[in-house]
Amino acid sequence: MKKPLLDIQNLHVALPEGSQRPYAVRDASMTLHQNEILCVVGESGSGKSLTARAVMGLLPRPHVHIAKGAIDFQGEDLATVSDARMREIRGSEISMIFQEPMTALNPVMTIGRQIDEVFRFHRAMTSKKRREQAIKLLDDVHLPDPDKIVDAHPHELSGGQRQRAMIAMALALDPKILIADEPTTALDVTTQAQILKLIKEMQEAHNTGVLFITHDFGVVADIADKVVVMQGGEVVETGTADAILNHPQHPYTRDLIRAVPSLTPRPPRNRNVEPVLKVENLDKVFGGGRSFFGFGAEARKVHAVQDVSFEVRRGETLGIVGESGSGKSTVARCIVRLIDADSGRILLEDTDLRPLGRAALRPWRAKIQMVFQDPFASLNPRRKVGAIISQGLRLMGRSAKEAEGRTRELLDIVGLDERAYDRFPHEFSGGQRQRIGIARALALDPEVLVADEPVSALDVSIQAQILTLLDEIRDRMNLTMVFITHDLRVAAQVCDQLVVMRYGQVVEAGLTGEIFANPKHSYTQELLGAVPGKHWDPQATALSA
Amino acid sequence: MSDFWKRFARNRQAIFGLSILGVVIVMAATAQFMFPADPFSLAGRSMSPPGENGFLLGSDSLGRDVAAGIAHGAKTSLFIGLVATLVAVFIGVIMGALAGYYGGWIDDILMRTTEMFQTIPSFVFAILLVAIMKPSIESIIVAIAVVSWPAVARLVRGEFLSLRNREFVQACHTVGMSDVRIMLGEILPNCLSPIIVIGSLMVATAILIESGLAFLGLGDPNIMSWGFQIGAGRTLLRSAWWICTFPGIAILLTVLAINLVGEGLNDALNPRLRERS
Secondary structure, X not given: XXXXXXXXXXXXXXXXXXXXOOEEEEEEEEEEOOOEEEEEXXXXXXXXXXXXXXXXXXXXXXXXXXXXXXXXXXXXXOOOOOHHHHHHHHHHOEEEEOOOHHHHOOOOOXXXXXXXXXXXXXXXXXXXXXXXXXXXXXXXXXXXXXXXXXXXXXXXXXXXXXXHHHHHHHXXXXXXXXXXXXXXXXXXXXXXXXXXXXXHHHHHHHOOEEEEEEOOHHHHHHHOOEEEXXXXXXXXXXXXXXXXXXXXXOHHHHHHHHHOOOXXXXXXXXXXXXXXXXXXXEEEEEOOOEOOOOOOOEOOOEEEEEEEEEEEEOOOEEEEEOOOOOOHHHHHHHHOOOOOOOEEEEEEOOEEOXXXXXXXXXXXXXXXXXXXXXXXXXXXXXXXXXXXXXXXXXXXXXXXXXXXXXXXXXXXHOOOOHHHHHOOHHHOOHHHHHHHHHHHHHOOOOOEEEEEOOOOOOOHHHHHHHHHHHHHHHHHHOOEEEEEEOOHHHHHHHOOEEEEEEOOEEEEEEEHXXXXXXXXXHHHHHHHHHOOOOOOOHHHHHXXX | OHHHHHHHHXXXXXXXXXXXXXXXXXXXHHHHHHOOOOOOOOOOOOOOOOOOOOOOOOEOOOXXXXXXXXXXXXHHHHHHHHHHHHHHHHHHHHHHHHHHHHOHHHHHHHHHXXXXXHHOOHHHHHHHHHHHOOOOXXXXXXXXXXXXXXXXXXXXXXXXXXXXXXXXXXXXXXXXXXXXXXXXXXXXXXXXXXXXXXXXXXXXXXXXXXXXXXXXXXXXXXXXXXXXXXXXXXXXXXXXXXXXXXXXXXXXXXXXXXXXXXXXXXXXXXXXXXXXX
């Protein structure tokens, strides 16, 4: 067997004293060969990103540093190499692409100049030659009009284009190793598919070894040759992609794979005939106002929602899926009246909520409640959990004692300890906070629950628990749900009906099973085709394991 | 609370500032017992250097005790600094909260008003206000408050702007909470830290403005003040240096102390560090 390109042996990365654990990465070993994609998978806090940063010499020293172990790169130990040598290696021999291309690129420099810098620091070339080379690189990563893009600033490009430019920059000096830290997490699913394809293509063309950090097993299934699974700073399992994905040995890997929602929609349930919520011809335009008493420049108009109609029956879950900017969240906020729609009707039990004023709306507020996306921003950090959940009850005029009793009951329903009542939100993990958010939404016994990406900020195993909880609650309380998501895997497991949105419009609507089996609109087909790891069924693995 | 104190105590400068401030407060509180006589009264020979004729810090051209003036002046400075700041913070929070929370034309009106106040140099504005009303402790407090609130208003507006779209605030809307309750009960507690910090620094500025006004003879004629002492001694600076010097040091140390405490509060209350913990 050939000597590996990168050989990490017993790597320990120490955290500052007083942290939750002494080592962020403990005794991690892995090898990366030429022309191979090694995926490091794990949930948040698994130490996968710090492992990558240790290789690049980008740890936030001195607080976080390599305590023990060796990182062998072609006979040099990167754990002990001098800073000057590390600078030479970075960019020319090992380079890195990051999760958020907007923050990784300098906003006031043109793309061309940023690529130019890489050449200037590492190679002696004339400026004309450097520019030609930069244009060629941009062409290699399939950016349209490389002659123009070379003089463009980062904000003029889309997210996917920026990530392509990052890749061009990373590959400028033909490095032996490319480290990719969640490079597609911030991108939409169709863009993600293109970027993954590009990384694979570039890796094959340049014979690069790629160290790919991700939390998404779908992405692993699409591009990995070998996989390392990390948990709590330790490597729990290493193997070929086929072995890990289809025959996982370690119980943690099995749990993780079991938690990945399958793309096969669950069997349809019996449908109720009674419609609870009807949305008709909803329209919303943002902007258009003028600042400075109407004398300022007109703000740019965005038609966020255009003529959206759908109907949800009692006990059903309607999924609204779409990419960023599709208007799906705006629809959700219009329904709960956080945003006032411009026209259309929002019928809850045959009452149109849209034109109601504050006072008239108040009795209806309780019937339609919302679960938010970000479990960290959705709870007031200065209030105790009990107060957060019971505030709605108190506003509706219940006595303090009644509200407290109901709140404790709710904590039990969402699977939290009763002691949570007197604690502050920061004492809880993301998943637990999301449970608190759900309890708050349930406090007023709503008819309709609007959930805006309730699991997208959570790790996959927590995500599975929250989805199960939402399912249980829906059945138990006969709730009707509107579920906003960008993740088709989640939609397949949760929703009875789907509405696919793009640019503020509904492009396709129907039963989940039918849309997955037979998508009619080309955009739906594109979305379904872009889901990472679509040829791999985690549930089949889970069953066989 | 103990957690907060630990973070505050880690900053040595802040502790240094706090101890000086403590001395000034004790001085103000005990002035009546240490120097029971009226600080304006003639206590002995005029122009006595420090340590002579029973004057610890000397006496001025009329034979008034400089030390007594400093002790009683401490009371004035702290009182005016605190009250003026409280008034300014009160006005600033209301204006900033309304502007940031509602936005639109309310924001336009309130912020353009704020800018109008900010375009006039604050000390000149304060002189003008005191000169129009007649010099008294109330008019000085009003003048200082009027020139200081815009900074608070801008800060609070910014905080409200960023907090009003947070999901926890939206969650309050979905249960039908009233605007006043959301502003006071949900948003305001989350921006208390920066308000406390700016407030503490404003006390120092207020003391400086008060001294400046008194120096120019616009202080309350019945109340002893550090600025008044310096003003009274400025013509004698070469023959009797102590009349100006000691009140000047008192102002310097007090303002320095409050600034150090303010910095310490800023470090200890820094919301970014808090949220990540």
